[in-house]
Amino acid sequence: MKKKILELLRESEGFISGEKISEEFGVTRAAIWKNINSLKEDGYEIESISRKGYRLLSSPDILSYEEIKSYLSTQFTGRKIYYYDTIKSTNKMAKEIAHNEEEGVVIVAEEQLEGRGRLGRTWESPKKKGIYFSIILKPQVHPMKVSKLTLVGAAAVNLALEEMGVTSNIKWPNDILIKGKKVCGILTEMSSELNMINYVVMGIGINVNLDRNEIPEDLQDKATSLKIESKDEINRKKLMALILNKFEKFYLPFKEDGEILQAIEVCRKNSAVIGNEVQILNGSTKKLGRALDINDAGELVVEFTDGKIQSILSGEISIRGINGYI
Numbered sequence: 001m002k003k004k005i006l007e008l009l010r011e012s013e014g015f016i017s018g019e020k021i022s023e024e025f026g027v028t029r030a031a032i033w034k035n036i037n038s039l040k041e042d043g044y045e046i047e048s049i050s051r052k053g054y055r056l057l058s059s060p061d062i063l064s065y066e067e068i069k070s071y072l073s074t075q076f077t078g079r080k081i082y083y084y085d086t087i088k089s090t091n092k093m094a095k096e097i098a099h100n101e102e103e104g105v106v107i108v109a110e111e112q113l114e115g116r117g118r119l120g121r122t123w124e125s126p127k128k129k130g131i132y133f134s135i136i137l138k139p140q141v142h143p144m145k146v147s148k149l150t151l152v153g154a155a156a157v158n159l160a161l162e163e164m165g166v167t168s169n170i171k172w173p174n175d176i177l178i179k180g181k182k183v184c185g186i187l188t189e190m191s192s193e194l195n196m197i198n199y200v201v202m203g204i205g206i207n208v209n210l211d212r213n214e215i216p217e218d219l220q221d222k223a224t225s226l227k228i229e230s231k232d233e234i235n236r237k238k239l240m241a242l243i244l245n246k247f248e249k250f251y252l253p254f255k256e257d258g259e260i261l262q263a264i265e266v267c268r269k270n271s272a273v274i275g276n277e278v279q280i281l282n283g284s285t286k287k288l289g290r291a292l293d294i295n296d297a298g299e300l301v302v303e304f305t306d307g308k309i310q311s312i313l314s315g316e317i318s319i320r321g322i323n324g325y326i
């Protein structure tokens with residue numbers, strides 16, 4: 001009922017009378033009053049004047065389905081969204097419910113208390129300053145193919161940012177950078193049998209409207225936000241929807257045959273590592289080389305200092321620049 005009333009308020013140009021809302025939904029005036037109050041508690045600014053009715057003045061900056069759907073053009077991605085004000089981690093929640101949910105379901109939160117990066121590392125997720133969400137996927141392809149899916153997320157974020165007027169680069173396999181600093185991280189997790197995927201959860205965390213002093217001190221030299229770089233507040237609702245739109249477009253071929261050639265092309269074109277000297281960190285081992293390309297399997301092709309050329313599967317590998325983060 002609350003959602004329907006909100007919809008009606010949105011559609012009407014000026015005031016809409018309580019009587020009309022009653023007629024439309026067959027509910028009492030008292031029930032309407034209750035729902036309007038509940039919307040106000042959610043942050044909707046609603047004017048009410050006796051004999052005129054109700055008018056929506058403004059909507060809150062939140063990432064619920066109702067708020068992003070006008071920007072959404074997907075078939076199934078983000079068509080069902082679980083919205084949380086505060087949560088431990090969207091990936092954690094997604095993994096808990098994935099068995100009983102359809103592909104494309106999204107968990108989004110305004111704040112994560114235990115946001116995660118790879119290998120249990122932390123992802124700082126301050127309230128309403130970023131976009132933190134996870135997508136549940138159920139592709140019927142071999143589990144071996146899943147690690148390259150991260151590149152679908154990376155390409156989607158990169159192109160969505162471009163559409164919002166922000167140029168970024170992709171640090172294979174899971175980070176998005178602006179001028180060498182991290183603005184987004186992607187964490188892909190999977191549950192599978194030997195040759196069958198149960199589900200994949202892809203978590204995406206983006207630093208959107210953080211000011212410089214809101215970036216934790218120990219990350220100052222390697223993290224940034226869209227606001228810091230573009231010197232403008234960014235519309236989080238639109239950005240999240242654009243990412244989901246582009247994600248689905250790149251993901252559809254993967255469902256068909258496990259290929260993601262279009263996404264890989266974007267990752268190649270906007271790569272932060274191709275052509276650069278890099279350190280390849282794998283557990284405690286560190287090797288030096290030069291990143292040559294990303295092949296059609298989504299692997300990073302590296303020429304090591306001994307002249308050997310090798311393709312690296314994303315897995316748990318981290319890339320660093322020779323003198324710093326990249």
Ligand code: ADP
Binds near residue numbers: 182
């Ligand atoms: P890496 O980039 O080191 O391979 P991950 O991709 O797993 O690691 O990302 C986790 C790391 O990102 C953390 O260890 C921390 O250094 C950094 N980090 C944590 N929160 C943020 C954030 N909000 N923005 C940018 N970087 C962050």
